[in-house]
Amino acid sequence: MAPVEVSNVFDTILVLDFGSQYSHLITRRLREFNVYAEMLPCTQKIAELHWKPKGVILSGGPYSVYEKDAPHVDKAVFELGVPVLGICYGLQEIAWVNETEVGRGEKREYGPATLHVEDKACPLFANVDNSTVWMSHHDKVHNLPAGFKITASSENSPFCGVADEARQIYGIQFHPEVTHSTQGKTLLRNFAVDICKASQSWNMENFIDTEINRIRDLVGPEAEVIGAVSGGVDSTVAAKLMDRAIGDRFHAIMVDNGVLRLNEAATVKKTLGEGLGINLTVVDAADEFLDKLKGVTDPEKKRKIIGNTFIHVFEREAAKIQPKSGKEIEFLLQGTLYPDVIESISFKGPSQTIKTHHNVGGLLENMKLKLIEPLRELFKDEVRELGELLGISHELVWRHPFPGPGIAIRVLGEVTREQVAIARKADFIYIEEIKKAGLYNKISQAFACLLPVKSVGVMGDQRTYEQVIALRAIETTDFMTADWFPFEHAFLKKVASRIVNEVDGVARVTYDITSKPPATVEWE
């Protein structure tokens, strides 16, 4: 029997990734109109798929089809009897497979171009007008492949759209997945819904039932599962799904690593344990973490120490659990999201190893435990929607992300109890003011950092010589790029004044106005 996979339950469009920076956006757009799509590397062998796609999209990519080492699609894609759409490199690949010349164009084309729909009857262009599309290519299809007709053109690309309607193979030179292609979403919908006949049934309500059944099948009637939860969105949603699926055979463990936010452990215990009824153990390992961090100032070392200590604590706690069945714990729950999976499977080039799925997450290595990752098909906003449907409070669902290494990477330099206490208090005041000003949900992430430099101040006629707090607030959709949040001056003034007045050990407050890149979100 084929394994129960999401793609076996929902009609699925297969996106084959040739390494374009936009590949994941194709999946994203299709899901926005409730068609499920999954991305796999372009090297995927069709015979090894456990499910049959309703259609296939070949993405763009940095290679040239005529290069010696260029990646090529498994030709079995064209034997599946389902529609195929090639985008940019994908179009060039379709031409290549059909023995049509592709070469370097005289002109590169990056940015906006005007699309001319030449064949208004082509179902791919239904309700698509002559409009702006986004181009990003240098190569050019020189001739029309045999059996194809021209469906669209642009000034620089006479074969901007081609189709072999009998075989349902379509190619376009532009990128419909980027929002700058103003009618790109209509085109993708035409392909997925009208041409491939994929049902628009992908929504979080349907997903809950499917996933609960899948977990029950996988775990069976007796086995027990452990999972690390932080009180963050991902692990809470994963834990709640697990709880619905197998009840008290799921054991959630939260580690107080001594670098959580103010009152965090107690709050999580209350919201997850009492509020959501999840079987939760909070382990106080603060001393163990802080002892190991003594004298360490290098950011990477700090991260490694915290990561390893998490594993030790977690293994120790897991060994204490004695399942009713008398057998050992068999499964480990992880809150892996789709972007993590994409990162690990995305096609980066023929010379690079493509990581496989068990490397994703990596909370525990060399473990006998089998992984369960209920969110591995979902984007963050889908996880949030799922959280709301599972009855998790709006406040928890919309919490800003908080990194596992916590305040340890927000206290620059050595992490001591005293330094953590200062950073915690300042962070608490900052977030409290953000919430009071009604800004929390407009900001993607905000926090305070403690800088290990001293600065002179004057308070109550006394000279002070204390440390500096740097405030950070960013707006982003995917955390890969980010911009700083434009607070009103009055707001910053208020926060600075409160922090200097209420937090001993701080003489000065600054606001970080660096975007990512060149900076990162965290300071370490």
Ligand SMILES: Nc1ncnc2c1ncn2[C@@H]1O[C@H](COP(=O)(O)OP(=O)(O)OP(=O)(O)O)[C@@H](O)[C@H]1O
């Ligand atoms: N203090 C903790 N105790 C136990 N597990 C933790 C702790 N901090 C992090 N983890 C584990 O590490 C994983 C990764 O953390 P991450 O911050 O990416 O996700 P999250 O905390 O679930 O959600 P969010 O991104 O909203 O913070 C978590 O899903 C959880 O399994």
Ligand SMILES: O=c1[nH]c(=O)c2[nH+]cn([C@@H]3O[C@H](COP(=O)(O)O)[C@@H](O)[C@H]3O)c2[nH]1
């Ligand atoms: O769970 C986590 N463990 C980590 O080690 C870690 N490092 C960064 N982050 C979070 O990732 C996002 C991007 O942060 P950076 O721009 O600093 O890489 C931001 O949301 C960061 O808070 C982490 N989350």
Ligand SMILES: NC(=O)CC[C@H](N)C(=O)O
């Ligand atoms: N964006 C792409 O897919 C580019 C394809 C190919 N590398 C070109 O330059 O034309």
Ligand SMILES: [Mg+2]
């Ligand atoms: Mg977190």
